[in-house]
Amino acid sequence: MLILLPPSETKTVRRRGTPMELSRLSFPELTQARRGVVDAVGRLSATDEAPHVLGVSPALAEEVARNTRLRTAPAVRVSELYTGVLYDALDLPGLEAGARRRAHRRLLVVSALYGALRTTDRVAPYRLSMSVNLPGVGPLARHWRGPLAAVLPGLVGRGLVVDCRSSTYAAAWVPEGEPAARWVRVRVPGATHMAKHTRGLVARALCTTAVDPRTPQALAALLSPDFEVALEAPSPRRPGWVLDATARSA
Numbered sequence: 001m002l003i004l005l006p007p008s009e010t011k012t013v014r015r016r017g018t019p020m021e022l023s024r025l026s027f028p029e030l031t032q033a034r035r036g037v038v039d040a041v042g043r044l045s046a047t048d049e050a051p052h053v054l055g056v057s058p059a060l061a062e063e064v065a066r067n068t069r070l071r072t073a074p075a076v077r078v079s080e081l082y083t084g085v086l087y088d089a090l091d092l093p094g095l096e097a098g099a100r101r102r103a104h105r106r107l108l109v110v111s112a113l114y115g116a117l118r119t120t121d122r123v124a125p126y127r128l129s130m131s132v133n134l135p136g137v138g139p140l141a142r143h144w145r146g147p148l149a150a151v152l153p154g155l156v157g158r159g160l161v162v163d164c165r166s167s168t169y170a171a172a173w174v175p176e177g178e179p180a181a182r183w184v185r186v187r188v189p190g191a192t193h194m195a196k197h198t199r200g201l202v203a204r205a206l207c208t209t210a211v212d213p214r215t216p217q218a219l220a221a222l223l224s225p226d227f228e229v230a231l232e233a234p235s236p237r238r239p240g241w242v243l244d245a246t247a248r249s250a
Helices: 028-045 050-054 058-069 085-090 097-106 140-151 178-182 192-208 216-223
Strands: 002-005 107-111 115-117 161-163 183-187 227-232 241-247
Touching: 002 192, 028 050, 028 058, 028 115, 028 140, 050 058, 085 192, 097 107, 097 192, 115 140, 161 192, 178 183, 183 192, 192 216, 192 227, 192 241, 216 227, 216 241
Parallel strands: 002 107, 002 161, 161 183, 183 241
Antiparallel strands: 107 115, 227 241
């Protein structure tokens, strides 16, 4: 099972520590594409145009300036890097040892800067969205489609792709061919303000169990004790399964 997560805008920053090494991150096939984005966003972030191009408020000048120090800033483990509603609900630090090991195997963060990351990777904090059209690189979702399509299908194997990404990050990779039949997008109906929280709870639930469901129906059954679930099959106009999930305690 591969659980796809979006990143978060808010990130943990360290004052001390060694910088990241792009060549040592998971999926070394992405190193060249990563270098291109790191260099381009570093150049952009040193200019007055950066807030406008990055789509952020001028009040976030320090976060933008952080992009100019990506190769020298203290790196942060991905399991600690991302914060906010989804990651608070996921609560990686609070997982027991077995669940944490499953999280390292099952979770994958799709990132505008790094392409794809495991929770064990150590990277520099940054400010960059997948929606950005980055000078020198182009639209980031388009930039990552080819590299991710070359790497991610091999990670799926015979398991499910449980997609907790937002539409912005889902644009960077859409399962095709045989894996598309096992692609399940998690949707939270009627409660957009709760979507991130519920997706975090779903990801946590799938890390705390040793069960590895191999069909969308088995996934829905596994989650049904803790979530109200409804499963929609793919259609010619909408590829992939859709799993509506509402936390019973919400």
